[in-house]
Amino acid sequence: MQVMASEPVGLGQILAGLESEDVVQLWHSYRMPILLSILAVLLSLRLYLRLTDKKEDLKAIPKIYEPPVEKQVPNVRSTSPATTAKPKTQAPRRIKGELGRKSSQDSVNGPREIQVYLFFSSLTATTDKIAHDYGKKLEESLKATTEDKVHFLPPKVLDLAEADYDEYLITAPKVPTRNGEGQAELFYLFLIPSYNIDSINDNLLEHLKETHHDFRIDTTSLSGILGYSVFGFGSREGWPTEEEGYCFQAKEVDRWMAKLTGRKRAFPLGMGDVKGDGMKRLDEWNEGVLDVLGLLARTGSLGEGVVGSGAPDESDDEAEVDDDDGEVILGDGETQVLKKKSIDDVEDLGAIMKSSRPDGETPAPIAVDFTTYGKEKKRTPVVTVKEMVPKNSPTYNSLTKQGYSIVGSHSGVKICRWTKSALRGRGSCYKFSFYGINSHQCMETTPSLSCSNKCVFCWRHGTNPVGTSWRWVVDPPDLIFAGVKENHYKKIKMMRGVPGVRAERFAEAMRIRHCALSLVGEPIFYPHINEFLGMLHSERISSFLVCNAQHPDQLAALGHVTQLYVSIDASNRESLRKIDRPLHRDFWERFQRCLDILREKRFKQRTVFRLTLVKGFNIEDEAEGYADLVEKGLPCFVEIKGVTYCGTSTSSNAGLTMGNVPFYHEVCDFVEALNKALAKRGLKYGIAAEHAHSCCILIASERFNVDGKWHTLIDYGKFFNLLEEKGPDGDFTPEDYMGAATPEWATWGNGGFDPRDQRVDRKGRVIEI
Numbered sequence: 001m002q003v004m005a006s007e008p009v010g011l012g013q014i015l016a017g018l019e020s021e022d023v024v025q026l027w028h029s030y031r032m033p034i035l036l037s038i039l040a041v042l043l044s045l046r047l048y049l050r051l052t053d054k055k056e057d058l059k060a061i062p063k064i065y066e067p068p069v070e071k072q073v074p075n076v077r078s079t080s081p082a083t084t085a086k087p088k089t090q091a092p093r094r095i096k097g098e099l100g101r102k103s104s105q106d107s108v109n110g111p112r113e114i115q116v117y118l119f120f121s122s123l124t125a126t127t128d129k130i131a132h133d134y135g136k137k138l139e140e141s142l143k144a145t146t147e148d149k150v151h152f153l154p155p156k157v158l159d160l161a162e163a164d165y166d167e168y169l170i171t172a173p174k175v176p177t178r179n180g181e182g183q184a185e186l187f188y189l190f191l192i193p194s195y196n197i198d199s200i201n202d203n204l205l206e207h208l209k210e211t212h213h214d215f216r217i218d219t220t221s222l223s224g225i226l227g228y229s230v231f232g233f234g235s236r237e238g239w240p241t242e243e244e245g246y247c248f249q250a251k252e253v254d255r256w257m258a259k260l261t262g263r264k265r266a267f268p269l270g271m272g273d274v275k276g277d278g279m280k281r282l283d284e285w286n287e288g289v290l291d292v293l294g295l296l297a298r299t300g301s302l303g304e305g306v307v308g309s310g311a312p313d314e315s316d317d318e319a320e321v322d323d324d325d326g327e328v329i330l331g332d333g334e335t336q337v338l339k340k341k342s343i344d345d346v347e348d349l350g351a352i353m354k355s356s357r358p359d360g361e362t363p364a365p366i367a368v369d370f371t372t373y374g375k376e377k378k379r380t381p382v383v384t385v386k387e388m389v390p391k392n393s394p395t396y397n398s399l400t401k402q403g404y405s406i407v408g409s410h411s412g413v414k415i416c417r418w419t420k421s422a423l424r425g426r427g428s429c430y431k432f433s434f435y436g437i438n439s440h441q442c443m444e445t446t447p448s449l450s451c452s453n454k455c456v457f458c459w460r461h462g463t464n465p466v467g468t469s470w471r472w473v474v475d476p477p478d479l480i481f482a483g484v485k486e487n488h489y490k491k492i493k494m495m496r497g498v499p500g501v502r503a504e505r506f507a508e509a510m511r512i513r514h515c516a517l518s519l520v521g522e523p524i525f526y527p528h529i530n531e532f533l534g535m536l537h538s539e540r541i542s543s544f545l546v547c548n549a550q551h552p553d554q555l556a557a558l559g560h561v562t563q564l565y566v567s568i569d570a571s572n573r574e575s576l577r578k579i580d581r582p583l584h585r586d587f588w589e590r591f592q593r594c595l596d597i598l599r600e601k602r603f604k605q606r607t608v609f610r611l612t613l614v615k616g617f618n619i620e621d622e623a624e625g626y627a628d629l630v631e632k633g634l635p636c637f638v639e640i641k642g643v644t645y646c647g648t649s650t651s652s653n654a655g656l657t658m659g660n661v662p663f664y665h666e667v668c669d670f671v672e673a674l675n676k677a678l679a680k681r682g683l684k685y686g687i688a689a690e691h692a693h694s695c696c697i698l699i700a701s702e703r704f705n706v707d708g709k710w711h712t713l714i715d716y717g718k719f720f721n722l723l724e725e726k727g728p729d730g731d732f733t734p735e736d737y738m739g740a741a742t743p744e745w746a747t748w749g750n751g752g753f754d755p756r757d758q759r760v761d762r763k764g765r766v767i768e769i
């Protein structure tokens, strides 16, 4: 074999050309360099592996134990030896809050102990004195609240000018229980006057803000406390409104505490004018705070709706709550919420109702003609067939998901959008402007979720049963009355932790004064509606009842209500058929009879026509037709309202789009045309009031115009007195309980927004008016 040194030859070629002797020969000649090269390669490989060793063994064989987790340090800013002695880590540690914990008490022996801290600031000593007096009063009240399993330690009153923020306002301090075996749970109260000059409040706010933004600390580092509440003092003399700075620093403290505690606002921010209602407001706030502390003592939780309570329906996120509720209004001022589609149409519902029976059977229900409830007819006992909204039915699930509480088997209650808005001082519904109804004291309910129409503008036909006769179990009125009240109050209480809720309105809301029987369904469908009304009135709760002009016998048999509405959704037969999609074949005749009954009742009841305007359905060229209907029924009032579109499947199924929603100026034009048409007929009516915010205008009979002034408000006290004196069928007229003059700001041309409140847009931003 020849190896050509001058040409580069491949190892393969060389080996291929070798005989076995050649190989031996080659080995003898080159074995030393070969062996040395192999050794060098092995040594370099070993060296390389050692240098690049990354403990890959973790991947292959997981460790069977974890190193002990470093214990939490309570106070990162503290310089105490206990803190500095802790082992340090390279990266900054995060101090964590304890959101969602039910009880922070570690003690296993003895009762739980709760320590209330009352923080205050004071420049001119007023709050200093109030805080110390209040501290003593609180101590007495808490003694009474103390239960076997819970002990309230005497409250500690702390001046924010002296208190160590690091100790109390970074993380919850560890306060040993009396037997030293555990830790007390903490509750914070703040009494904060506001100053538009530099003061201790600025330090406090700066501290809260810094703590929230400190990257080493959990953003909710104070979530270890049970809850907090703030009360602010200010002076309306110098700072008349909140926009002008009234109690502005208390609001700020409340806001930052909400962030730091993970929204554990146990009771809404209270505010009081030091030269006016200050002490009264403080008392109201104190009552609320005591209620919550009582609840904490009994249950260890802040109650439903408050974050940290662990309840499924904890209040919304601070930021989210500032947004619009996501509620949609269709048809009228009453809140009708539909966020999610559940059932597409009423036809589905029939099938669902059938299939929802536990036994899967579909018995032929015996229809009970509820129209036998008329005065002259004998009441037929109602045959129990099945429940209208059984607990396991999709209807039930759908309604409860939308925020309804179902009471018994056919009644519902829901806190309306305006009630929430009024609680937050963001405006009441048009019924406040027109009739003096306090929205935050109004309960919206129905004793019958079922209805006999499928109105295009009403989303409700998508989720609740329909029928022309009552075919269901009938719940007794006392069960419904107790149930709706209980659920209404429960829902109001859930607003406690919502930002912006005003303490005084919250306190007032715990007394229902009005009931709007118009939520969903047809209230007079319920066979015991008169008994139910009697219960409302016996507690001096006013009744605004809305019916759909399809049940003349029930209408005729109805006793006194504070205000009686009939929905007038169209001015002629064809239009009514298209818009209301009634189930009754003789719907037009029923409608006409209802108008006749209303005419007869006009000197006994405050009768109202409610018109809901839907562009393309019932506005165009119908002013004259509506005027004819007014001439027939001669109602005391005509409420005209533009439909509000929600964009849900149900409304779009009904062929409704945003294009069907009239602008406010279009509603105004219509109202003026109707007013002219009424005058043309010699009818004595006039445009009395408006609530532009909800696109609603009121035409009133001149019976309610005294000396050139409209008197659309109601004297509720008088109404109840008359009712008590004369009974539900007694002889008294709407004029007998006519209230004071309609406030100037609510009259036609003045917008109608309650000047006490602040107007906000859908994102909660203040609207300048």
Ligand SMILES: Cc1cc2nc3c(=O)[nH]c(=O)nc-3n(C[C@H](O)[C@H](O)[C@H](O)COP(=O)(O)O)c2cc1C
Binding pocket: 121, 122, 123, 124, 125, 126, 127, 128, 193, 194, 195, 196, 197, 233, 234, 235, 236, 238, 239, 245, 246, 247, 248, 274
């Ligand atoms: C210098 C000064 C500035 C004030 N600024 C405001 C203010 O901006 N907004 C407000 O509502 N009240 C304001 N007030 C009213 C105080 O909040 C109110 O008088 C309070 O009760 C004072 O409490 P104190 O006596 O404990 O300091 C101010 C009072 C003072 C003396």
Ligand code: SF4
Binding pocket: 333, 334, 335, 416, 417, 418, 419, 429, 430, 431, 437, 438, 439, 440, 442, 443, 444, 516
């Ligand atoms: S009347 Fe009552 S229930 Fe109806 S919208 Fe007004 S506040 Fe709500």
